Amino acid sequence: MVNDAVMTTPRATPAGPQGQSEVHVALDGVAKVFAGRDGGQAVHALGPVSFELRKGEFFSVVGPSGCGKSTLLDVIAGLTEPTEGDIRFEGRPVSGEVPEGVAVVFQEDASFPWLNVFDNAAFGGRQMGIGEAEVCARVDYALGFMGLTDFARAYPAQLSGGMRQRVCIARAMVQRPRLMLLDEPFGALDQQTRLLMGEETLKLWRVTGSTIMLITHSIDEAVLLSDRIGVMSARPGCFLDILETGWHRDRGSETALDPRYGQLQSEIWGRLREESLKALGAAR
Amino acid sequence: MIRLGKPALLRIGLIVGSVALLEIASQAGWIDPVSFIPPSEMFVAALQILSQGQYARDIWLTLSSAAAAIVLAVIVGFLGGLLLARLPRLRRVVDPLLMSWYAVPIFVFYPMLIVIFGLNRWPLIALGFLFSIVAMAVNTLNGVERIPAVQIRTARTLRMGAVRTTLKVRLPASLPFVFTGVKLTIVYSFIAIIGGEFLLSGAGFGYQIAFAYNNFDNPTMYGLMLLLLVFVGTLNMILHTIEHRLYQRRVMKEAV
Amino acid sequence: MKSTTGTTLNMQTILQSRKDAAVQRRLDVAMLILGMLALWVALSAWLGVHALPYPWTTFQRLAQLLGDPDFYRHVEETGKAFAAALLLAVVGGTAVGILLGVRRLAGDVMEPVLIAVYSVPKISLYPIILLIFGLGISAKIAFGVIHGIIPIVLFTMTAVRNIRPVFLRCIRVHRLGAWPAAWQVLIPAAIPEVVAGLRIGFALTLLGTLLGEMFASQRGLGHLLMMAIERHDVSLIMALAVMLFAFATFASVLMLKWDRHLRKGWQREA
Numbered sequence: 001m002v003n004d005a006v007m008t009t010p011r012a013t014p015a016g017p018q019g020q021s022e023v024h025v026a027l028d029g030v031a032k033v034f035a036g037r038d039g040g041q042a043v044h045a046l047g048p049v050s051f052e053l054r055k056g057e058f059f060s061v062v063g064p065s066g067c068g069k070s071t072l073l074d075v076i077a078g079l080t081e082p083t084e085g086d087i088r089f090e091g092r093p094v095s096g097e098v099p100e101g102v103a104v105v106f107q108e109d110a111s112f113p114w115l116n117v118f119d120n121a122a123f124g125g126r127q128m129g130i131g132e133a134e135v136c137a138r139v140d141y142a143l144g145f146m147g148l149t150d151f152a153r154a155y156p157a158q159l160s161g162g163m164r165q166r167v168c169i170a171r172a173m174v175q176r177p178r179l180m181l182l183d184e185p186f187g188a189l190d191q192q193t194r195l196l197m198g199e200e201t202l203k204l205w206r207v208t209g210s211t212i213m214l215i216t217h218s219i220d221e222a223v224l225l226s227d228r229i230g231v232m233s234a235r236p237g238c239f240l241d242i243l244e245t246g247w248h249r250d251r252g253s254e255t256a257l258d259p260r261y262g263q264l265q266s267e268i269w270g271r272l273r274e275e276s277l278k279a280l281g282a283a284r
Numbered sequence: 285m286i287r288l289g290k291p292a293l294l295r296i297g298l299i300v301g302s303v304a305l306l307e308i309a310s311q312a313g314w315i316d317p318v319s320f321i322p323p324s325e326m327f328v329a330a331l332q333i334l335s336q337g338q339y340a341r342d343i344w345l346t347l348s349s350a351a352a353a354i355v356l357a358v359i360v361g362f363l364g365g366l367l368l369a370r371l372p373r374l375r376r377v378v379d380p381l382l383m384s385w386y387a388v389p390i391f392v393f394y395p396m397l398i399v400i401f402g403l404n405r406w407p408l409i410a411l412g413f414l415f416s417i418v419a420m421a422v423n424t425l426n427g428v429e430r431i432p433a434v435q436i437r438t439a440r441t442l443r444m445g446a447v448r449t450t451l452k453v454r455l456p457a458s459l460p461f462v463f464t465g466v467k468l469t470i471v472y473s474f475i476a477i478i479g480g481e482f483l484l485s486g487a488g489f490g491y492q493i494a495f496a497y498n499n500f501d502n503p504t505m506y507g508l509m510l511l512l513l514v515f516v517g518t519l520n521m522i523l524h525t526i527e528h529r530l531y532q533r534r535v536m537k538e539a540v
Numbered sequence: 541m542k543s544t545t546g547t548t549l550n551m552q553t554i555l556q557s558r559k560d561a562a563v564q565r566r567l568d569v570a571m572l573i574l575g576m577l578a579l580w581v582a583l584s585a586w587l588g589v590h591a592l593p594y595p596w597t598t599f600q601r602l603a604q605l606l607g608d609p610d611f612y613r614h615v616e617e618t619g620k621a622f623a624a625a626l627l628l629a630v631v632g633g634t635a636v637g638i639l640l641g642v643r644r645l646a647g648d649v650m651e652p653v654l655i656a657v658y659s660v661p662k663i664s665l666y667p668i669i670l671l672i673f674g675l676g677i678s679a680k681i682a683f684g685v686i687h688g689i690i691p692i693v694l695f696t697m698t699a700v701r702n703i704r705p706v707f708l709r710c711i712r713v714h715r716l717g718a719w720p721a722a723w724q725v726l727i728p729a730a731i732p733e734v735v736a737g738l739r740i741g742f743a744l745t746l747l748g749t750l751l752g753e754m755f756a757s758q759r760g761l762g763h764l765l766m767m768a769i770e771r772h773d774v775s776l777i778m779a780l781a782v783m784l785f786a787f788a789t790f791a792s793v794l795m796l797k798w799d800r801h802l803r804k805g806w807q808r809e810a
């Protein structure tokens with residue numbers, strides 16, 4: 001039985017209010033404007049945004065729909081180029097292509113229907129040029145971690161939505177990324193599955209030590225899971241506030257009992273309520 | 285005023301360019317003048333055919349036969365599609381056969397159809413009907429299957445009967461796909477009827493093309509072919525525009 | 541079959557239900573064949589033997605044909621033309637289809653043109669082909685290709701365009717080069733629709749080849765058909781039609797099996 005040591009990446013000092021931690025991703029004045037199609041109106045989707053992701057932290061971005069959260073993720077991942085501003089990942093500029101060491105879990109199911117669960121999870125690892133034996137070891141661990149070992153030979157079409165997302169997360173795990181970007185990965189799931197997946201994500205974070213950025217529209221999910229929460233305004237999205245939760249690294253669902261949990265929730269909703277009304281009125 | 289996008293302009297340019305090229309090539313004699321005449325002469329011949337009226341009867345025969353085949357195929361095909369929608373097992377087992385239907389030249393059944401209908405236009409109409417009915421049924425089936433179940437359930441909560449549900453919910457919901465079936469029926473009926481006239485019959489537009497070919501009457505043959513191309517092209521364009529509008533307004537994009 | 545929690549679902553249930561479905565399908569096929577034969581007999585009785593011969597007359601005639609060595613020369617003639625046309629249509633069609641799918645503008649320009657060409661009663665344009673290629677096998681091959689290549693191009697083009705955008709993003713996230721991207725993601729993702737196009741392309745290429753033979757050839761199955769039509773030899777017509785239909789169905793079933801194999805567990809077995 002492979003132990004957790006297989007999956008650990010060397011950890012930097014944990015993030016904390018002391019601010020001694022390393023900067024992992026730095027955004028400076030980043031904005032994104034999408035050109036209008038066929039002479040239509042241009043869409044100012046994001047920014048300007050300036051902030052830093054600390055190495056090893058769990059950072060969530062919460063905001064109303066259409067505010068540009070996914071655009072922010074795309075820009076950090078290198079999937080889109082910003083119209084203005086500067087992004088640096090581990091000190092090097094990000095532009096045009098996805099840097100090595102970054103894994104993304106998308107909102108939609110990205111599992112490949114033509115591969116079984118094992119091969120799906122192994123996909124990223126195999127692309128990285130690690131030896132097959134190493135890939136298999138990592139996949140076995142990741143599938144075990146996500147509770148998918150029994151389904152290794154099954155195909156995504158035979159699994160439920162939640163299980164398919166777990167396959168995508170397993171795929172990201174196998175890559176052992178230093179930065180993991182999660183774009184509303186639990187959006188299509190029911191509440192109870194979401195809570196369970198939240199717990200698994202925390203476990204994943206503790207074991208791998210990766211920096212995690214989670215995009216979510218669920219305030220309680222953000223508050224429950226994160227070290228810091230970025231509260232985003234309606235489009236064009238900018239950070240209204242970045243809040244520290246101060247939770248202990250070994251947090252779990254009992255965090256909800258902490259009085260600060262309720263306070264943070266109301267504080268965030270207080271900021272977001274008006275933004276959400278704006279978003280509701282705006283055309284999609 | 286129709287706004288032409290970039291693809292449309294390029295397309296027009298492509299067609300105009302090809303025609304110009306053919307004109308130059310045939311005028312210059314690069315293409316064998318015995319087999320091919322310049323597009324300009326084709327155009328003149330086509331105009332003559334239209335104005336002279338000696339082909340009027342053939343044109344009428346072809347159009348009326350096609351109309352009959354289309355109406356029959358649309359009605360029967362639509363009902364057939366609804367039936368297949370209700371019998372998914374039948375549908376699944378019939379699926380491989382549907383492709384094979386097109387492999388057999390439908391024209392071979394002409395003699396049998398003559399025995400059944402006699403020496404008139406009906407065998408040709410039957411050919412058009414048989415060739416296009418499969419497309420109509422399949423597309424109707426497709427459209428009906430795509431109706432979100434929740435819409436039918438809504439009709440039931442409103443206590444609408446079977447007929448009202450079909451008229452007010454099923455038909456409008458599947459209309460774009462049903463229209464695709466109608467479009468294909470029109471296209472395939474013309475293909476079968478004109479093809480049948482060409483190969484087998486003694487009257488009609490297709491027959492006149494074969495007649496001109498056999499008599500080495502290139503101008504008439506090419507003139508008729510040009511008319512056919514223009515007719516089919518225009519018909520297609522109209523049908524496609526209607527179809528496009530139907531899909532645009534009625535088929536919801538899947539939520540991302 | 542889908543469970544909400546995912547824990548009551550297990551490999552046993554998945555495998556068992558797949559076996560049940562296969563048995564069910566075989567029964568359905570047997571019933572369909574019996575049903576079709578019954579319908580045939582009823583139609584023959586109703587319409588008269590001169591319009592539609594009975595199945596046994598047809599099969600007798602077919603047996604006769606299969607025993608006649610002359611017949612095989614015709615089959616060979618058609619077979620050669622068809623094989624050549626099919627190869628050209630498949631290779632050419634897939635290549636052009638991928639190109640038009642990847643290059644959006646070219647695809648947008650060509651799509652209506654292709655559909656318009658597809659809608660023209662091509663047999664009435666056959667004289668042009670004859671004038672270009674002469675009265676030989678190449679005219680038949682050309683005619684077969686024209687019939688079959690267009691649906692293959694259109695289906696392949698649509699298949700490439702319809703690849704889910706999330707897969708394209710996966711290609712970038714995993715930093716795949718052009719060839720690994722095509723081989724590992726694009727082609728597997730596009731296969732179902734491409735195969736659908738190939739099935740139609742197969743049937744139509746055969747049709748085109750036969751039509752070419754019907755109009756202007758002294759040999760081949762199409763020529764036999766034309767002679768049968770002119771002589772009102774209905775039992776020969778039916779024998780040949782049944783043979784062609786069976787051949788095309790056989791090929792279609794093979795392609796469906798191949799498609800299923802390529803996709804393995806992709807589609808849920810209903």
